[in-house]
Amino acid sequence: MSERLIQSIERAADVLEIFLTTNSELSVKEISEKVNLSKSTVHGIIKTLEHRGYLQQNPDDLKYRLGIKLFELGNFVGKHLDIRSIARPIIKDLVNELNETVHLVLLNRNEIIYIEKEDGPRTLTMYSHIGKRAPVHCTGVGKAILAHLSDQEVDRLLSIQNLLSFTEFTMTDKEEIKNHLKSIRECGYAVDDEEIELGLKCIAAPIFNHQGNVIASISCAAPKIRLDEERLPKVIAGIRKAALEISKALGYKGVMQR
Amino acid sequence: MSERLIQSIERAADVLEIFLTTNSELSVKEISEKVNLSKSTVHGIIKTLEHRGYLQQNPDDLKYRLGIKLFELGNFVGKHLDIRSIARPIIKDLVNELNETVHLVLLNRNEIIYIEKEDGPRTLTMYSHIGKRAPVHCTGVGKAILAHLSDQEVDRLLSIQNLLSFTEFTMTDKEEIKNHLKSIRECGYAVDDEEIELGLKCIAAPIFNHQGNVIASISCAAPKIRLDEERLPKVIAGIRKAALEISKALGYKGVMQR
């Protein structure tokens, strides 16, 4: 683990990633304060990143924002995420069937990242966007993945940072979560019942690769009222079927339990 | 222009951008050959980029590919490109009306970059994808933008690199192109008639911002046979109308000429 990392590159990454948490343009001074480097140092970093198209300067106020090169690289990555192109048509069919928003996520580090999203026709939809991150312990998609990882792996992921609480229903006790994962593993789907946002309910199922490892998951997200006793079984069946379909398209050899 | 750029960051950018031209995973050795740096140096750069999620290593063959962080950053940029969200519904309507693929592009450096694409229902569509780049001098979208830039700017853009020829119809003489731009400016739309790919025809129109400067363009791209004398006027009118609509949504105060 004693890797020799190149500081300038790390600093450049720091600068770029600050923009992910700010939502607006930033001045040299603002950036230098946020990364704790001198103005002149930050200026050098910024000018280099700008020169390569990773940042761009607004000529009006001289502030900076993320550049088109990142858009170019990001879309290239998206294009080569083959699970995405495999899943997209299946997700579209599912949205048509359920009339609700469906998400596809990957596990990345200790969080999940949305890589595909198809909104349902209803106006009341969840706030989410492709590329966004969310915690694993309080999302259906996160729990669906956790439930099929090894105990050590789950332990590791849940220990990287404190388990934040978002609503009164968020589980923050590691043992409680691990027990809960068992039942998810048994029934084949995960439910997030207002654990990250009040009023929001999600039904999620895991996606496996050709080696039988979970690598992703999909979920249906909707206001709790819309997922009533009548519709719930339909949604669960639909999500599970779609997840299995995507898994099989990825070369998964298993079958649906029960 | 005598800026002091930080070499390590440039080198890291070199490494990342190599992947845009390769379409596959690369080994340390392959990368080090392509960037002309020693294996150990490249190894350091790669490990740093991997540590930050800009690259990821395939555990099977130890080769590297672009990482999820770039996907995250790229989608963030895409989300904040407001012209994109403004244009998307207008483009969708246009595709429904014309039944052909429509592209939205920005000028970036001396190339255009596709930032939105909506395929038509036909099976024979153009190969393009969001984030891709193309030259300005032989695309409808490129010429539509050039036609509304200043003479000096056009000169500068056309001089950055040699004007490559793709088909027998590609214009590579700067004076010829500049004359051609005049007629585009007069009629309000640009045509690419097999100038980048045999059989491909595009009709493009410029998009202006609130200051009246061209900042983007949209085009309809289709096999030449499908844009016959009967359909052409419809397509031209549709593209021009949509371009003006987007411009107005961006605060443009002008009107359509003639």
Add this chain to the structure above:
DNA sequence: CATTGCGTTCGATATTGTCGAACACCATTC
């Protein structure tokens, strides 16, 4: 069991990124 071809580690060296200070520029203020 040599051999080849990788990825990776390590230490010495000189390159080069960093900081503080100074400068340029544009507001606003008096």
Add this chain to the structure above:
DNA sequence: GAATGGTGTTCGACAATATCGAACGCAATG
């Protein structure tokens, strides 16, 4: 219109640190 405060930007000296080559570990190959 001089003075002020807040920017972004430039510059030189110094010390930090990225670089290279050599060596190592580990497969696969013959």
